[in-house]
Amino acid sequence: MSLDEKKVALLAAALLFFVLMILLTLTARDVHKARLPRVVVYTPTYENFEENRRVLVLPMDIYTSNKTSNNQFEIYIIATKEINEEERNVVICAPIQVGVSNGMYFEVVRGLLGHELVVVSSDKPLNNGVEVFIVES
Amino acid sequence: MKKIVSNGAILQHIVMLLAAGMFIVPIIAVVGASFWDGASVTVKNYDDLLFNYFAFYPMFWNSILYATVIMIVQLVIIVPCAFGFSHAKFKGKGLLFTVYIILMMMPLQVTILPNYIGLRDLGLIDTRWAIILPAIFSPFGVVVMRQYMHGIDISEVEAMRLETNSIFIILVYAVIPQIKICIFAVGIFVFADCWNMMEQPLLFLKSTNLQTLSVFIANAEPFMGSALFPAAVFYIIPVLLLYGFFSSSLEKGLVFGELK
Numbered sequence: 073m074s075l076d077e078k079k080v081a082l083l084a085a086a087l088l089f090f091v092l093m094i095l096l097t098l099t100a101r102d103v104h105k106a107r108l109p110r111v112v113v114y115t116p117t118y119e120n121f122e123e124n125r126r127v128l129v130l131p132m133d134i135y136t137s138n139k140t141s142n143n144q145f146e147i148y149i150i151a152t153k154e155i156n157e158e159e160r161n162v163v164i165c166a167p168i169q170v171g172v173s174n175g176m177y178f179e180v181v182r183g184l185l186g187h188e189l190v191v192v193s194s195d196k197p198l199n200n201g202v203e204v205f206i207v208e209s
Numbered sequence: 210m211k212k213i214v215s216n217g218a219i220l221q222h223i224v225m226l227l228a229a230g231m232f233i234v235p236i237i238a239v240v241g242a243s244f245w246d247g248a249s250v251t252v253k254n255y256d257d258l259l260f261n262y263f264a265f266y267p268m269f270w271n272s273i274l275y276a277t278v279i280m281i282v283q284l285v286i287i288v289p290c291a292f293g294f295s296h297a298k299f300k301g302k303g304l305l306f307t308v309y310i311i312l313m314m315m316p317l318q319v320t321i322l323p324n325y326i327g328l329r330d331l332g333l334i335d336t337r338w339a340i341i342l343p344a345i346f347s348p349f350g351v352v353v354m355r356q357y358m359h360g361i362d363i364s365e366v367e368a369m370r371l372e373t374n375s376i377f378i379i380l381v382y383a384v385i386p387q388i389k390i391c392i393f394a395v396g397i398f399v400f401a402d403c404w405n406m407m408e409q410p411l412l413f414l415k416s417t418n419l420q421t422l423s424v425f426i427a428n429a430e431p432f433m434g435s436a437l438f439p440a441a442v443f444y445i446i447p448v449l450l451l452y453g454f455f456s457s458s459l460e461k462g463l464v465f466g467e468l469k
Contacts, residue, residue: 097266
């Protein structure tokens with residue numbers, strides 16, 4: 073390989089490298105987001121339930137990881153965690169105890185405080201601590 | 210007799226190859242480790258770095274920006290400075306050059322504190338200027354280029370002086386064409402020096418988005434050990450490309466006082 077050919081090859085390699093770096097800089101975050109589980113979240117609300125009791129309710133079709141007994145569920149709530157020097161959304165498994173339901177919602181007896189974001193649905197299976205992308209709330 | 214010389218040459222080659230191998234082993238180890246997750250060969254480490262650690266990109270581009278700007282501005286300052294030291298006649302030239310040599314000999318740890326105080330008083334701490342400004346007046350390039358300029362054909366400079374009084378035109382048309390190789394060589398050294406700088410960003414910068422890749426690699430281990438080696442590979446590539454492109458200039462450009 074002559075000196076000129078070597079320089080042309082190196083110039084091409086340098087151009088390729090920097091073009092690749094520019095593309096990665098512009099798209100890496102979007103690629104990362106596209107690979108995350110996309111979740112829909114719901115903020116539990118206090119509703120008037122039987123006999124005008126104001127209770128914390130959740131939709132019945134909520135995403136659950138495990139139904140440990142009739143009234144025990146494991147749901148996922150959203151938490152922020154510092155990952156690679158950034159605040160990111162992750163899911164945390166939270167066991168809850170539910171009470172009565174009205175067909176659309178059930179009453180949360182224990183396990184939620186009311187201000188958490190609860191995962192309603194996800195396009196991928198979730199595990200405790202997994203980073204997620206919130207598409208809708 | 211002939212056989213002895215031949216054996217000696219072979220032995221010399223083996224020794225040189227071993228020495229060269231010793232220098233290249235760390236690079237091979239870094240590249241190898243970047244594809245190894247402890248159990249198998251994988252590209253997951255690159256995936257982690259490129260698609261999960263977004264602070265890497267601004268730091269990479271910061272390193273490119275600082276090294277490029279410092280290299281260009283330093284060269285703009287170095288050439289007239291070195292020409293003045295090598296060919297101009299003025300009082301105190303020897304003393305001033307001695308000061309330059311002393312400055313060059315000073316370890317970074319000695320100069321970094323006055324630099325910090327100066328930058329702090331100017332309100333430039335945690336700005337890009339904190340990295341660029343102190344670095345553009347490095348005496349190293351002036352000393353190297355002054356030595357090289359002793360070998361330039363001064364008759365060309367004299368001929369140009371008959372046509373113009375502008376020192377700028379003389380430098381551009383009579384001096385720079387003769388020292389192009391040295392400019393490339395010094396440029397590579399300055400770029401590599403700035404690319405590897407560690408203490409200045411650590412001390413002068415606090416914001417993550419202003420930091421450099423060298424700081425990223427130094428601090429990467431606690432956050433994401435798997436991406437450390439791929440980051441080191443990306444750290445090597447620009448300097449390697451630059452060296453590959455100007456390697457012939459680097460060899461010739463540092464032959465003091467000799468022009469090809």
